[in-house]
Amino acid sequence: MLFELIQTLVIASLLAWSGLVVARKLAPGWLLRAQGRLAAGLLAPGRGLVARRLGLLVMPKIAAQGGCGSGGCGPCQGCAPAPSKDPQEILRVKL
Incomplete structure (x- = not known):
């Protein structure tokens, strides 16, 4: 039972990672906008320290660099x- 759970988690994470790679190649603009919206929501005033730090990690690099x-x-x-x-x-x- 534990083996099946671990196998499911590994396969799900690999599928999510490959979906992210494909989205970066085929729809970079959409992905940057979605990433920016997520970061803005996490960096909103009133959020906790963990959420704000996660928002800084999620913020698109282009927003920080130009x-x-x-x-x-x-x-x-x-x-x-x-x-x-x-x-x-x-x-x-x-x-």
């Missing part, structure tokens, strides 16, 4: 420096 072009790593995985705002740098053409 998006593409901000100089930080975003969901685009570009990790490039922020674009220059100097007009001469923008108009410079290499021949």
Whole structure:
């Protein structure tokens, strides 16, 4: 009986993990919004210390670091420096 319970828990956790991986690949925007809503609910005023710490763990990384072009790593995985705002740098053409 204990073996069947452990087997069920292992299989359920593997299925949940694979579902999360698929959701990150196929619907990253939806997953980030859902993750943000969950974090906002956990970080709401009046929540306990454990809920608030869990909210900080669940908060999407893009909310903490900024998006593409901000100089930080975003969901685009570009990790490039922020674009220059100097007009001469923008108009410079290499021949």
